């Protein structure tokens with residue numbers, strides 16, 4: 001599966017950028033493998049990951065984008081949000097294996 005340069009989530013288009021650790025630290029202020037800039041409509045993914053890890057991270061950030069779009073991030077604790085996003089990402093990975 002080709003890695004997308006953009007994704008449209010609930011009608012909002014996000015650029016998807018594969019970036020260095022340094023760029024991710026500049027965006028998030030900490031070490032991470034991915035980040036969502038919701039207002040900037042950009043998803044950042046660490047380029048040094050394997051392709052499967054890049055997709056897992058993309059799906060995780062997509063789940064964050066869904067949460068932010070519908071306002072779930074406003075009523076969920078950060079810890080629960082992370083658990084929900086990681087669970088959704090793993091579910092998307094399982095689905096992607098079926099539709100490949």
Ligand SMILES: [Zn+2]
Nearest residue numbers: 060064082085
């Ligand atoms: Zn997260």
